[in-house]
């Protein structure tokens with residue numbers, strides 16, 4: 001379970017129709033540009049709105065810039081996580097706090113054009129759907145590595161988890177209040193929202209957009225975080241790897257039986273059966289396979305352990321809705 005959402009709100013803010021949730025990690029370079037582009041879009045939306053910025057434990061000047069944004073833009077709320085909890089946990093923290101009838105999640109780096117929010121809102125209200133997925137029509141601005149790894153990821157998840165997910169839908173989407181409530185009620189940790197949302201089964205539509213290059217700064221998704229997202233996705237949605245372990249053991253049994261037959265046969269035929277090279281190769285291969293199977297098992301055990309502990313996946317260091325210290329800290 002994630003940390004409980006605070007209920008207090010500034011009394012003057014009113015009830016927002018649209019909430020924009022923005023996870024941010026070390027985005028000092030892009031933050032002013034982002035605010036400059038987002039604000040006119042929301043001011044022209046024709047609906048009350050709020051922007052919920054989740055500072056995912058930034059170590060640059062993002063918190064300082066955010067304080068300035070807070071002073072200059074009354075619709076903004078800021079929550080700061082005590083440590084870098086990761087993109088998905090940051091979005092979850094924002095979803096727990098968003099109050100709007102419609103909630104859109106958007107990256108801070110302007111790869112998701114803010115202007116698309118207006119089209120999403122129009123589609124959501126006109127088509128009576130609960131989810132509007134932003135679908136990337138053109139990913140040429142992403143690196144070839146990113147495109148290939150992303151393609152492989154979605155293919156694998158479609159096959160492993162039988163999920164009907166588009167490879168071009170990321171985390172830029174608008175969701176109704178019921179959808180957000182359903183997500184917030186999920187008890188699991190490490191949820192990969194782009195996979196969770198389609199499984200909830202709410203009626204949906206799509207809005208196309210062109211994915212722009214990152215406006216400033218660098219990607220906050222190093223290989224380590226991509227691998228961690230992939231592991232969370234696989235273990236969260238499929239037990240197929242556990243079955244692979246079983247198949248590997250069967251394969252090992254067959255190979256061992258064949259080797260045994262060969263050894264006996266060559267002994268009977270008067271040949272030689274000694275040789276350290278073959279012994280080393282067989283030992284190495286099977287030790288590696290055993291470790292792989294143990295690792296797979298470990299991933300699931302770790303996930304079960306985390307689920308049992310029920311610890312929050314993030315801690316709040318600062319919340320602009322609260323004036324006093326939070327959890328004994330003001331950050």
Ligand code: UDP
Pocket residue numbers: 022023024025026027056084085086087090106107108109111214218219220221
């Ligand atoms: N992000 C975050 N926590 C992290 C990593 C990223 O909140 O640990 C935010 C980041 O600030 C951005 C969004 O998630 O708003 C997407 O990250 P990024 O653009 O770096 O990912 P990429 O587009 O390279 O996949």
Ligand code: MG
Pocket residue numbers: 107109111214219
């Ligand atoms: Mg990006």
